[in-house]
Amino acid sequence: MIKTLLLTCGLLAVTAGLSLAEAEVGKTAPNFSLPDTNGKTLTLADFKGKYIVLEWYQPDCPFVRKHYRSGNMQRLQKEYTAKGVTWLSIDSSAPGEEGNYPSEKLNEIAKQDGAARTALLLDPSGDVGRSYGAKTTPDMFIIDPKGILVYKGAIDNKRSTDLADVKTATNYVKGTLDAVMAGKTAPATATQPYGCSVKYASR
Amino acid sequence: MLIRTLQWIALLGGFVLGYPRPAQAQLYNGKELVRSSLISDVNSIAPGQKFRVGVLYRIEPGWHIYWKYSGDSGIPTKIEWQLPQGFKAGDLQWPLPMRDKEPGDLNVFVYTSEVLLFAEIEAPAALPPQPITIQAKSDWLVCQSLCVPGRAQLSLNLAGGGNTASDSAPIFQRYASLVPQELRSPVKVGFSRTGKSLVAMVDGIGKDMSLDFFPIPPEDAVIGHVGRDGNRLTIPIETEVKPINRMNGVLVAGSDDRRQGYEINERTVVGAIHSQKDFLLVGFLGLLQMLGFAMIGGLILNVMPCVLPVISLKIFGFVSEAGIHPKKAFRLSMAFSLGIIGCFAVLAAIVVLLRTAGAQIGWGFQFQDYRFVILISCLVFAFALNLFGVYELSVSAQATHGLANLARGQGYGGAFFQGVFATVLATPCTAPFLGTASAFAFAQPGWVTFLVFLFIGLGMALPYLLLAINPKWLRYLPKPGDWMLRLKQCMGFLLVGTLLWLVWVLGQMRGVDAVVQLGAILLVIAILAWIKGAFWTPISSRRSRVLAVVGMGLVLCLAAASYGFVTEPSQLVWRPFSKSALDQALASGRPVFVDFTADWCITCKTNERFAIDTPKVRQEFLKRDVVAFKADWTKGDPEITQILKQFGRAGVPMYLIYPSGNKETQPLLLPELITSETVLDALNKT
Numbered sequence: 001m002i003k004t005l006l007l008t009c010g011l012l013a014v015t016a017g018l019s020l021a022e023a024e025v026g027k028t029a030p031n032f033s034l035p036d037t038n039g040k041t042l043t044l045a046d047f048k049g050k051y052i053v054l055e056w057y058q059p060d061c062p063f064v065r066k067h068y069r070s071g072n073m074q075r076l077q078k079e080y081t082a083k084g085v086t087w088l089s090i091d092s093s094a095p096g097e098e099g100n101y102p103s104e105k106l107n108e109i110a111k112q113d114g115a116a117r118t119a120l121l122l123d124p125s126g127d128v129g130r131s132y133g134a135k136t137t138p139d140m141f142i143i144d145p146k147g148i149l150v151y152k153g154a155i156d157n158k159r160s161t162d163l164a165d166v167k168t169a170t171n172y173v174k175g176t177l178d179a180v181m182a183g184k185t186a187p188a189t190a191t192q193p194y195g196c197s198v199k200y201a202s203r
Numbered sequence: 204m205l206i207r208t209l210q211w212i213a214l215l216g217g218f219v220l221g222y223p224r225p226a227q228a229q230l231y232n233g234k235e236l237v238r239s240s241l242i243s244d245v246n247s248i249a250p251g252q253k254f255r256v257g258v259l260y261r262i263e264p265g266w267h268i269y270w271k272y273s274g275d276s277g278i279p280t281k282i283e284w285q286l287p288q289g290f291k292a293g294d295l296q297w298p299l300p301m302r303d304k305e306p307g308d309l310n311v312f313v314y315t316s317e318v319l320l321f322a323e324i325e326a327p328a329a330l331p332p333q334p335i336t337i338q339a340k341s342d343w344l345v346c347q348s349l350c351v352p353g354r355a356q357l358s359l360n361l362a363g364g365g366n367t368a369s370d371s372a373p374i375f376q377r378y379a380s381l382v383p384q385e386l387r388s389p390v391k392v393g394f395s396r397t398g399k400s401l402v403a404m405v406d407g408i409g410k411d412m413s414l415d416f417f418p419i420p421p422e423d424a425v426i427g428h429v430g431r432d433g434n435r436l437t438i439p440i441e442t443e444v445k446p447i448n449r450m451n452g453v454l455v456a457g458s459d460d461r462r463q464g465y466e467i468n469e470r471t472v473v474g475a476i477h478s479q480k481d482f483l484l485v486g487f488l489g490l491l492q493m494l495g496f497a498m499i500g501g502l503i504l505n506v507m508p509c510v511l512p513v514i515s516l517k518i519f520g521f522v523s524e525a526g527i528h529p530k531k532a533f534r535l536s537m538a539f540s541l542g543i544i545g546c547f548a549v550l551a552a553i554v555v556l557l558r559t560a561g562a563q564i565g566w567g568f569q570f571q572d573y574r575f576v577i578l579i580s581c582l583v584f585a586f587a588l589n590l591f592g593v594y595e596l597s598v599s600a601q602a603t604h605g606l607a608n609l610a611r612g613q614g615y616g617g618a619f620f621q622g623v624f625a626t627v628l629a630t631p632c633t634a635p636f637l638g639t640a641s642a643f644a645f646a647q648p649g650w651v652t653f654l655v656f657l658f659i660g661l662g663m664a665l666p667y668l669l670l671a672i673n674p675k676w677l678r679y680l681p682k683p684g685d686w687m688l689r690l691k692q693c694m695g696f697l698l699v700g701t702l703l704w705l706v707w708v709l710g711q712m713r714g715v716d717a718v719v720q721l722g723a724i725l726l727v728i729a730i731l732a733w734i735k736g737a738f739w740t741p742i743s744s745r746r747s748r749v750l751a752v753v754g755m756g757l758v759l760c761l762a763a764a765s766y767g768f769v770t771e772p773s774q775l776v777w778r779p780f781s782k783s784a785l786d787q788a789l790a791s792g793r794p795v796f797v798d799f800t801a802d803w804c805i806t807c808k809t810n811e812r813f814a815i816d817t818p819k820v821r822q823e824f825l826k827r828d829v830v831a832f833k834a835d836w837t838k839g840d841p842e843i844t845q846i847l848k849q850f851g852r853a854g855v856p857m858y859l860i861y862p863s864g865n866k867e868t869q870p871l872l873l874p875e876l877i878t879s880e881t882v883l884d885a886l887n888k889t
Contacts, residue, residue, distance in 0.1 A: 025442075031776075031777075033778055033779045033784075040787075041778075041781075041783075041784050041787070043776070043778050045776040045777075046776065048776070060349060061349075061350060062344070062350055062351065062352045063278075063350075092307075094306070097348060098348060098349040126306075126307060129307065130307060130308075135275040135276055135307075135309055136275065136276040153425065153442075159278055159279075160278065160342070161278070161344065161352040162342070188423075188444075189442060190425050190441060190442035191423070191425060191442070192420070192422075192424070192425045192426075193276075194273075194276075194278060195276060196276055196277075196346065196349070196350040197275065197276035197277070197305045197307065197309045197311070197346075198276075198307055198309070199306075199348060199349075200305075200306040200307030200309075201306060202306040
């Protein structure tokens with residue numbers, strides 16, 4: 001009897017542990033639906049079957065500017081959307097915080113920057129940002145066609161706002177996408193992101 | 204906004220024009236956010252002399268710059284020295300920063316108002332011609348809720364020849380006192396790993412003092428926020444390339460102006476302080492106290508319903524013999540007591556062996572491991588049920604028989620085995636306590652486990668040792684009776700109290716969901732225990748026993764199924780419902796299914812699990828390209844309430860199917876209780 005009890009406890013305890021995990025590399029990426037800057041609601045699950053890049057974005061952050069001013073982000077967006085990757089930028093700035101702009105303004109900035117993303121999504125409640133544990137702008141997430149998160153973290157290894165660093169940096173997003181799309185394992189699964197804090201609403 | 208744009212233009216101009224540039228003002232809304240200056244504690248230097256130079260940052264109120272590990276966001280402040288030939292700079296010295304919290308559970312390590320980052324410089328034996336120019340290039344990020352990068356190219360001229368202190372010397376003194384000290388006695392730190400957490404145990408810091416750890420993780424690692432419980436600090440490791448078994452950083456004791464930082468770096472000697480230590484009351488007195496409790500526990504075992512009668516029958520006769528042959532009876536009592544203690548020693552050995560074996564295959568028996576807490580909670584609860592009398596434990600008849608034969612022997616050997624026999628016979632009553640004690644012992648070092656068990660044995664043997672000394676004390680022994688049963692039941696409450704503490708520990712670690720899941724596991728254990736008590740007793744018929752096994756199997760299957768039911772993610776692609784999203788979907792001409800549901804609605808969840816999210820329905824949805832909406836009424840969304848009313852419903856569940864390609868047709872309303880067939884039929888009708 002004791003044996004049965006122990007076995008039961010053990011099994012239940014182990015399985016109970018599994019379900020308490022959060023959004024993690026190697027696990028299914030949390031689904032979400034968010035409106036984009038054109039008023040259309042997009043659902044992550046609708047893109048299943050494709051590689052998806054999530055880019056936490058805040059137009060006024062110097063780190064984000066570094067990657068747009070240098071053309072780095074647009075280059076990545078162009079290169080990979082051409083290869084069938086869905087590129088979703090997400091702005092989680094709360095109302096009244098830096099980077100919370102009306103859609104028209106964001107579209108204007110995108111036009112000026114020559115952004116080549118699939119869509120820019122608005123997450124003013126910060127719910128999606130929190131569910132992914134997005135900390136900084138930029139903070140990058142890569143999801144494979146099965147919906148599994150394969151990378152999260154920094155865009156590259158030069159943690160600065162210096163435009164010149166873009167040329168010499170190792171780009172983790174490029175590295176990961178090139179590897180996984182060629183059926184190889186990713187060089188890194190998670191890195192510490194760097195940038196401004198995501199401007200979440202205080203709770 | 205205009206100013207911000209202008210500022211960007213100015214900054215970008217800088218990028219285009221290229222670096223290095225001279226120190227420039229960094230303006231934001233007309234304010235200079237950070238004013239930096241290069242200072243030294245000397246005006247002139249002698250050959251070979253050591254002196255200090257540093258960058259003094261004066262920061263606008265409300266803004267901050269970052270420490271060498273910036274935390275979840277931000278960037279460390281950087282200084283690059285440009286020194287004349289022959290000068291050598293030491294490590295940059297970082298005064299203790301503040302931990303600052305930002306919305307979204309982000310933690311950063313920052314300096315506000317003013318800080319001096321400095322280094323020691325060693326002059327060469329032969330000084331270059333004067334003036335001696337020291338230069339520093341600094342980059343920083345200054346943030347409020349928004350961030351602005353800044354940089355400065357600074358320079359400072361020093362005279363050669365004398366060694367004269369400068370006006371800035373007191374500033375250096377002040378900031379030098381804020382730089383963390385080397386970790387030294389009596390403060391000690393020990394690291395250990397438990398799964399995905401690095402645990403640091405800190406010794407030598409007052410119990411009520413604030414304690415924090417500002418980590419400096421390796422570049423390739425991702426870590427979470429440091430948690431504190433007493434003198435134990437937990438650092439969650441999210442990603443590591445090389446296994447992390449210790450971490451550099453600064454230990455911070457005290458609060459506000461009284462904070463003291465202790466530096467932990469590669470050279471710091473970290474002790475092997477065991478993380479179990481705070482559960483085992485530290486020190487000699489603590490150990491004595493624990494052993495005292497163990498002995499009292501052992502003593503209490505004697506008055507358990509299945510022990511006291513045994514003692515009365517078998518042992519008292521043998522003790523009262525002492526009147527006739529005092530010396531022999533004393534030795535017999537000793538042998539008997541040794542038998543009891545021997546049993547406990549064997550139990551302790553088993554626990555220690557299991558623990559070692561477990562540790563070898565990587566099981567951490569520690570209270571920091573939530574799985575261990577869940578396991579112990581289950582055990583404690585199961586034993587509490589036993590004490591309440593929900594079910595009984597029984598010793599196998601064969602083992603009892605064999606032992607009885609051994610115990611029949613005469614002399615000291617016989618007495619020894621009588622001790623063993625008494626202990627084993629008492630198992631049904633003592634197991635709950637010993638089981639619980641064993642479980643807790645898993646988290647202790649081996650030798651402590653041994654001592655504790657020996658003292659439980661000693662406690663249990665104590666009456667016989669005392670009676671052997673003076674048999675007249677026999678009359679003070681309580682007589683067996685109903686009170687023993689009541690006492691046993693009361694002990695059950697003691698265990699439930701222990702359980703309450705464990706639940707609290709788990710709740711602290713994993714949150715309310717984990718507590719509820721544990722509750723569910725305990726419910727399953729309660730049902731299993733009840734079946735065992737009702738249908739599987741030593742006097743139960745064969746049929747009853749078969750029934751018991753089938754019942755238990757059913758309960759376990761049901762538990763496993765409902766576990767999957769609760770946690771299995773939906774395989775259908777659900778979209779969150781809104782009126783506009785619905786209109787959009789209808790306009791696209793695809794058929795639409797809307798599930799009005801709520802987390803607290805069991806019917807809804809059952810329908811979803813067994814009628815909607817089934818292979819057949821999924822396949823049909825895919826074939827017909829159905830758009831599935833989930834209208835979540837958990838928090839009483841007014842838009843959803845209105846639609847429910849529109850269809851004459853007061854609540855959920857409600858299911859609507861809109862036929863394809865026709866915006867004007869009324870949707871099909873399904874009944875509240877549905878099967879897969881209901882859904883499929885409805886789809887075919889439309």
